[in-house]
Amino acid sequence: MYTVIIKIKNVKDGVKGNSIIPCVFVNYNDKKCGGLFIMIKDKEYYKKKAEKIAKYIDLISKSLKNEKTEKQQIIEGLEDAYKDWQQKEEYFKWVTDPDLIDYSIYAIKASKIKYSYFLKKAKEMGNK
Secondary structure (H helix, E strand, C coil): CEEEEEEECCCCCCCCCEEEEEECCCCCCCEEECCEEEEEECHHHHHHHHHHHHHHHHHHHHHHHCCCCHHHHHHHHHHHHHHHHHHHHHHHHHCCCHHHHHHHHHHHHHHHHHHHHHHHHHHHHHHC
16 A cells, blocks of 8 residues: 655646545556656555654663763763862873973863862862
C-alpha cells in the first residue's frame, strides 16, 4: 500500500491544493502525468522517517540527562583547575630550556587564576 500525493499544477476549474489518495503502485519513482504531479511514497519512506525521529528524540533525551546543575559544574571546574595547576607545577620541575621555563611560569599563573575563580564561585555558592 502506498500513499500518493497529487499536486494539481494546471488548474482550469479553480480547484487548488493537494489530494492524498491511498493507492497501489509497482513503480516507486516520481511520475509526471499531464497537469498532475504524482509523488509515490511507500512504507519504507515512512519507516525511515520514523527511525530518524526516534534517533533525534534519543539524542535530545540523552543531552537533557547529561545536563549538570550549576553546583556540579562549579565543583567539577574547581577539581579540573586544581589538577591542571598541579600538572603545570610538575611540568615546571622538569623543564630546562629558558623559553619553556618562562612558558611554564605563565601557565602556572594562569592555572592559579582559574583555580581562584572556581574557588570564589564555590564560596559564593556556599553562602547562598
